[in-house]
Amino acid sequence: MAERSHITGGEAVVRALAAHGTDLVFGIPGTHNLELYRHLGRYGIQHLTPRHEQGAGYAADGYARTTGRPGVAVTTTGPALLNIAAAVGQAYSDSVPLLVISPGMPLRHPRQSTGLLHEMPSQTEAFRHIAAFSHRVSSVAEIGVAVARAFTLFQSGRPRPVHIEIPLDLLETAEPAGEPRVAPWTAFPRPAPQAVAEAAAVLGAARRPALILGGGARGASDAARALAKRLGAPVVTSANGKGVVPESHPLSLGVALHSPAVQKWLTDRDVVLAVGTELAESDLWSGPLTLNGTLIRVDLDPAQMYAGLPADLALVGDAGEVLRDLLAAVAQCPGDDTPAAVAQLRAARDPESASRDARWLPFLTVIRSVLAPDAVITSDSAQACYYGALPHLPVDPPGRYLHPTGFGTLGYALPAAIGAKAACPERQVVALSGDGGLQFSVQELGTATQLGLPLPVVVFDNGGYGEIRDEMTARGDAPVGVDLPSVDLPALARAYGGHGARVTTPDELAAALRAALTTPGPTVITVPEAVSESVPEEADR
Template sequence: MTCAELLIRLLRDTYGVDTVFGIPGVHTVELYRGLDGGAEASGIRHITPRHEQGAGFMADGYARATGQPGVCFIITGPGMTNIATAMGQALADSVPMLVISSVSRRDTLGRGQGRLHELPSQQQMVAGLSRFSHTLLDPDGLPEALARAFAVFEGGRPGPVHIEIPIDLFDAPVDEPARWRRPSLASAAPDPDALKRAGDWLAVARRPLVLLGGGCVQEPEAARALVEVLDAPTVTTINAKGLLGIDHPLDLGANASLPAVRELARDADVVLAIGTELGETDYDVVFDDGFSLSGRLIRVDIDPEQLARNQSADLAMVADAGATLKALARRFGETPCQRDGVERARAVREMLGLVQDPAFTPYVPLFDTLRDTLPEAILVGDSCATTYAANHLVSQPAPRRFFNASTGYGTLGYGLPAAMGASLGQPELPVVALVGDGGIMFTLTELACAVEEGLPVVVVLWHNQGYEEIRRYMDSADVPRLGVDIQAPDFQMLAAGFGCAARRVGDPEALAAAIRGRPPQGPLLIEIDAGAWNASVQE
């Protein structure tokens, strides 16, 4: 067989890959020989986005919704520069993504001869956007390269991995490995002595606080058991939303940047932080460096470097988040501590007063409507007003049902294609994309792919006539508004041109009716006139 055919077999048979995202190019046609006949023949479904950035965002959404790596086939040069933004978002949020690309022939690498799609060093360009970037120089090394990638996805801190294959290797003959199995990786267990110290500190704590990040999403039962037995108020970050279930009495949500939660954090005598970076986009979205801890800090992360960033730990454990949650929960048994945790959490939520906060009140009926009409939906957000509000207001019934681009890298254009990836990965669940009239223009063309694949994504487009968030920053800094009051197209006409159903609404009742009347197949774009909506909810 050829190297390209071996790649498809290993992805399908050894690693269980069922979907890849990519745009065929002259340098990658041999990959498609291995995919010939589609999913029925190869067992792998190929999705063709309209831009490589869309491919990366789709792979990201697929990975977050399923827990399995999103896989992309990308051409040399412009394909890789196009997907770089999506890789940056996935790297910032520790999302497993495998990017297989072509690169120039081995005998021309780095020679600057003006070859088609040539970069001075594609591998060096991508290295800073990935956990590692590898150039395959021998087809017999392919199994090992893939094993390294999946070892990162399953045993370390996940993120994008890039493997580039010179175009003269795709059709090179290669023997099928006589024996090749997927490596079986056991979770990194916490050190027993460190675990005992952590347990001892938590046992005597009077005002404990738990911080749970996206690294915990694989073990919701253990997370819930631990916070309940500790009777501790708990911050669940944006990527951990739904970890404790919907409206859990100990869950303070992703509100660590707000004054009431910050006061609780400063007052805590022991803080347990598991699988969280303690980074700016979860703990300091007001950008004043105001999140501080005065009590003992216990940190758990699979990445030792992360344990030295942002907050100094009194006890740092390099360990798998899920294994640590289970071990700590077992240590405390089933008899809850009595620390008034539920009452403390309730008092903080009352102080937050989110549903009465003028900054959030216009969005409360939006998310009430979505919960009433699509209670099981995965919500996928762009960097936009509705997403920022959802970070504070929304509670989800399970993890992996809420994620967006406002964390980490903070790109625009993420919402629509990532929602499509989530729909492909979890076809039994409804998916809602939260987008704005500015950000949607980055990847609006992916509506064509959504129609082509019949993906039933509900695209909720909040139309507020430009870049509202940047307008507010300009106004607060006394900077003239330039470049933010942009002209929007006719979204209804554009959607119709793609063959996508579309509705324009201005109040919660019309939104509910549009959702209930959505087509059985294919996407629906619902454009919300923000001005009309705000007027209707203030009446």
């Protein structure tokens, strides 16, 4: 496409996105961003319209987690931008490359309020505290610089969300823009050879090693599996690390950092190698781990070496590169752990929550049996997801499990599934949610219908906010505000142009899920749960 000396700010935004390979944006047109929308088709960028900006943010998040490429969302000013704030907070918590672009007040807008439509004191100040940075540009030429800055962050460090604000008068103004700026490819940091050698020597001498893998290890699946085998080291993951190594592997403990039995076992390890994980309360569901052995941490973010549990040995760099270096340097480990020992630990772990989790297991088993190995599963902050699917629905590296960890937003599963399906229409994508969480973003059933691709949404219905109900009961309080009137969610899906079913047995769920995977549009499948009167064993989740 021939370059012109003067282009509008709206075109400069779209041109910069196209230069970085953006092929799809999520957003809602508004009075102040129409000049940007004018140019999307000209630059070959597709657009999907969610029903709420929070849904746009979660959809872009799901797109990013599934593809490994940045997700892009466009809002208009004021309330629209604030609507996406929760999704930006979730992306920050889970290290997701999310770019949010919005108009802002005009360049020379007075600080004194004038009552301009969608006016607020400072959008950039608001987002500076929830994103990696918020950049307000002051010229058309600066737009390309700001977008390149965002993509440089995404590909050279710990990926986190970015907000770029374009003054609304600048969107319509034609100015010199120069050649498109493209983020340079930069090498990840790499630990010094002597640091790798020291860590390899410690690992090679370990008799009771363990691996903890987080979301930062996702690109290191093969190396992590090979290193675990060489060390004879069992592997436990965080929620974001789910499926980095096959959960069917004999050395895998799956998502079990929250298990008291596994935490006690980790205390006794002489060496723990933690890769791409914060070891945070949201991973542990409790206070900090107590480790008596040497802690080796591998992370792209140097700050993680001092967060939570400080590293005894710190290896700053890309997880895949560092683990491959360790694999080349470490000798065969005389570790005592065997698959039989891991099986014994699993046997000690599972009874801790057996009575609580039993209601979900038969349904999760059939979900796994129906889905393809490379299926993408999204989940919500729902009991059936963090108590049920995270530890009990196995995922291997070809698939993905997307969960809103840390920030813990509700309403993530459905729009994230839309983003994943839009990114990979040929792959199976299934959303898991609860009735309370789904209703935070249930309007996105309209978006899923518009997308026109098969998208099952399995909803475990416990009559409201089950976790908070259980916490109130555990405190000895009478439940208040947690019991929601029953909603016919399958009928609501049909009202949006989708499909719905209500099942009560695993066999019925299997049949409904198989049908939903080949039926265009969303299919909401509800699984009613009996509301338990008992206090859960881990009511402080």
